[in-house]
Amino acid sequence: MAPMFDTPEYWQSFSISGRDLDRVEEVFLDTGVPKTLSELAEIIVQGRLQDDADRQAREANENVRQYQPKFRYEMGQRLRFSALDNAVGTVIGVRDGDNPHVGRITVIRVQMDRGGEREFVADYSAEHPLNVEVKAEATPTSQAAVAPIGDILEQRLGETAEYTAFGDLWFRKDLMPDVHIGHLNIAEALIDVAGEAQPTATLVKEVEIAQGEPAARAFALNYALAHDPDQRFTNTGTDAKPRWALRQGVTV
Amino acid sequence: MSAVRLARPMVDTPFQINMAWWERNRRDFMTFLRESSCPDCLSRFPLDAPLSEADYIDAETGEVRRLNDLWACIVEECAHAPGYISPDLPVATAIFRALVSRGNAPLSPVQIHQIIQRSNPQTILRVLTGPTAILGILPAV
Incomplete structure (x- = not known):
């Protein structure tokens, strides 16, 4: 398969x-x-x-067979339907098909394991993507x-x-450590004192976010700096290695 | 968490037009089917023309659904006509036409979004799971 x-x-x-x-x-x-x-x-x-x-x-x-329209099936046969996310069902009925345009076909009624009954064509050798053998x-x-x-x-x-x-x-979002306005104010002060853009790793050490793994704290701080309601911060580095500067009055 | 998802429809939950809903609510499905037809199919199957049913074979899944002549015409012709699901249609009508044009094959909000090329799966899900069923469209059995 x-x-x-x-x-x-x-x-x-x-x-x-x-x-x-x-x-x-x-x-x-x-x-x-x-x-x-x-x-x-x-x-x-x-x-x-x-x-x-x-x-x-x-x-x-369970002896489940892959469904292909070209074959014939019997009552009780277990089938897997690859085009329906590999749903499995059991044949519970077989009847003659009724469509003058496609010739003689059979229709099987299948009780799906996940619930409900559906009908599928059988004895149908015409062109159909499910009739193709996949190597x-x-x-x-x-x-x-x-x-x-x-x-x-x-x-x-x-x-x-x-x-x-x-x-x-x-x-x-519910796992992000809490970063509040106090943290952002400290970050602003740190950048201001340094006089140049600061990497997240430096800021995280100083702002003392209480919870979470280091990577989670860094993510939460980056997110908060990028979404500061007062828009004080700008990322002068990359998304992978951010460097945060103040929007006014700080050289990069 | 998985048990909650199984009980509540999600954007990948398949939906279908539930014919029993139309019968229970004494709504005339054929009127809506005619309103979903293109002029060519309407002229081939006018109001007074008797309609027969046949087994329609889904071109992707092999599933068989009983469709009348008008519905089969919609699937084979109207569905491929440009502008059949126009952006000007109300969203609920566009969703209905998406299902009709696929012979009532179960479609998820994600799949409906890809067909109607409007809105987004979350909004489509909200439309389909409002306080009352829209045009008999319910989670597929």
């Missing part, structure tokens, strides 16, 4: 699932630090590969999947209220 990421129908219907978001949430809760999109996408890829391996092991025990590859191309999944994940996280970003790093 072809690895999931190598099948065209996988990418045609790919979207970030609730289970993917659960995994993303778990990694933030477990580590307490921000992550890049590549890191999060890799976690999703590995999670899906593990799910796929678990599924194959289960189906090997198996020796190894999965999980690394190639990371970049496109990262792009889709970025859009999805951007649509949720729980997550926020600074540069390429993403974090959960």
Whole structure:
């Protein structure tokens, strides 16, 4: 069987699932630090590969067959539907099809494991993407999947209220250490006294943010400086290595 | 957290036009289907023309749905006509047409957004999960 990421129908219907978001949430809760999109996408890829391996092991025990329209099926047959996110169901009915344009076909009624009943065509040898045999590859191309999944994940996280970003790093808002106006005032004073832009690492040491891992504190401070309501600060470095200056009167 | 997500529709939850809702609420689905038709299909299947049903095969999943002649015409012709889901349509109507044009294949807010090219999946989800069902569109069984 072809690895999931190598099948065209996988990418045609790919979207970030609730289970993917659960995994993303778990990694933030477990580590307490921000992550890049590549890191999060890799976690999703590995999670899906593990799910796929678990599924194959289960189906090997249950004699589940991959559904293809060209074959005939019998009552009680267990089928896996690759175009429906690998949903599994049991054939509970078989009837003659009724469509004068496609010739003689059979229609199977399937009780889906996840609930509900659906009908599918069988004995249908006409051209259909599911009737194409996909050659198996020796190894999965999980690394190639990371970049496109990262792009889709970025859009999805951007649509949720729980997550926020600074540069390429993403974090959960409810895990961000608290950075308040007092911290920003100290940062402003430090930069002013120094007379030049300061890296985040220097500012974090001095403003004394109480909680969180060092990476979390740095993220929270960067985020707060970038979103200062009084817009006092400007990043004269990069998102990866910020250097914070005051907008007026401080040489970089 | 996963149990909460299973109970509450999300942007990847598939939705469908629930025909039982139309029957329970005594709404005339065919009137709305006709309003979703392009002129070509309406002229081929005028109001007084008898409609027969046939097994329509989904070109991606192999799923079979019973569609009448007018609905099959919408899927095969109207759905491909430029401007069928116009940006001028109300969002709810655009969502309805997205489902009709796919033969009522279950679609998630993410997929609906890709079809109607408007709004965003979160807003579409809010439209579909308001206090009352919109045009009988409910989470797919």
